[in-house]
Amino acid sequence: MFLNTHFSKAKKYWYMGKLYDWSEGIFHPMIHALHYGTCTFEGIRSYPTPRGPAIFRLKDHIDRFFHSASVIKMKVPFTKEEIMEACKLVIRENGLEGAYIRPLLFYSYGNLGLVPKFCPVELVIAAWEWGAYLGEAAERGSNACIVPKRRIHISQMDLSAKLGGTYVQSTINGIEAREHGYDEAIFLNLEGRIAEGPGENICIIKNETLQTNDRSESVLEGITRTSLLEMAPDVGLKAKVAPITKEDLFGADEAFFCGTAAEISPIVKVTDFSEGFENGKTHIIGSGRPGVLTNRLAEAYQQIVTGKNPKYEKWLYPVKD
Numbered sequence: 001m002f003l004n005t006h007f008s009k010a011k012k013y014w015y016m017g018k019l020y021d022w023s024e025g026i027f028h029p030m031i032h033a034l035h036y037g038t039c040t041f042e043g044i045r046s047y048p049t050p051r052g053p054a055i056f057r058l059k060d061h062i063d064r065f066f067h068s069a070s071v072i073k074m075k076v077p078f079t080k081e082e083i084m085e086a087c088k089l090v091i092r093e094n095g096l097e098g099a100y101i102r103p104l105l106f107y108s109y110g111n112l113g114l115v116p117k118f119c120p121v122e123l124v125i126a127a128w129e130w131g132a133y134l135g136e137a138a139e140r141g142s143n144a145c146i147v148p149k150r151r152i153h154i155s156q157m158d159l160s161a162k163l164g165g166t167y168v169q170s171t172i173n174g175i176e177a178r179e180h181g182y183d184e185a186i187f188l189n190l191e192g193r194i195a196e197g198p199g200e201n202i203c204i205i206k207n208e209t210l211q212t213n214d215r216s217e218s219v220l221e222g223i224t225r226t227s228l229l230e231m232a233p234d235v236g237l238k239a240k241v242a243p244i245t246k247e248d249l250f251g252a253d254e255a256f257f258c259g260t261a262a263e264i265s266p267i268v269k270v271t272d273f274s275e276g277f278e279n280g281k282t283h284i285i286g287s288g289r290p291g292v293l294t295n296r297l298a299e300a301y302q303q304i305v306t307g308k309n310p311k312y313e314k315w316l317y318p319v320k321d
């Protein structure tokens with residue numbers, strides 16, 4: 001019996017074409033993905049809009065999902081259209097509006113060699129109401145820390161794929177940052193520049209220019225980040241994609257994490273532990289409070305995702321056709 005204590009309003013999940021009660025567990029302990037992280041996932045949000053709940057940039061998420069699957073050599077057992085419909089169905093069946101949607105493809109039960117020769121690829125989709133990923137830090141601004149371990153390098157893994165195993169690094173460092181009293185971790189890349197958060201991209205604002213980095217800096221080029229680059233001029237910001245050095249971050253007027261789960265979450269303080277946790281220097285970002293331009297961008301983003309800006313209707317996929 002599985003309680004939905006930390007999955008607010010989740011009643012049913014979808015597995016291989018059928019809906020199951022949330023409390024029902026149906027997986028064997030020897031499924032391949034459980035042992036080696038041989039799975040890929042998406043993180044998608046729906047929002048209430050005047051046309052009912054709508055899923056933000058669903059097609060882009062599902063395109064990325066298929067790309068991730070190809071990186072881990074999976075043959076996806078459904079079409080993109082079927083998966084998009086299933087995501088909408090899960091929102092409808094759970095009676096959700098603002099929700100987080102988690103499609104997961106995994107190598108299932110078959111054999112346990114590292115090569116999943118006899119493991120079918122299976123798909124599950126769950127959804128629940130999930131508030132601000134960084135909790136109250138989303139309001140007051142994050143006190144983040146640069147962790148000593150460098151981000152996995154783009155030459156080592158394809159970071160444009162959201163693969164379960166790759167996220168172990170995010171989990172370890174997310175836990176470590178919190179153990180040391182910080183809201184979130186920031187990774188440097190092997191070159192010593194800012195990469196990203198464990199599950200978020202990083203943006204800075206300097207002289208009314210929004211800046212973020214790209215895949216060459218060992219980051220996932222997030223869909224939120226890409227949306228913000230497109231809409232920045234609407235709120236009077238120039239947009240630029242370029243590497244971010246530590247000095248750029250410490251000297252920024254404003255900085256924030258962005259991602260589907262975190263949305264836009266200001267960073268107000270950063271402690272640099274890149275030389276080890278015993279050896280940190282703290283930097284206040286800008287005024288030390290969530291920035292005016294960050295807030296303006298976050299408001300504009302909320303208007304878009306909740307269907308109040310017709311210019312960006314193209315990004316919304318209503319769940320009731």
Ligand SMILES: Cc1ncc(COP(=O)(O)O)c(C=O)c1O
Binds near residue numbers: 220224260261
């Ligand atoms: C490592 C990492 N970077 C960045 C992001 C932001 O990506 P998106 O905006 O597509 O959610 C995510 C979240 O998916 C992530 O896991």
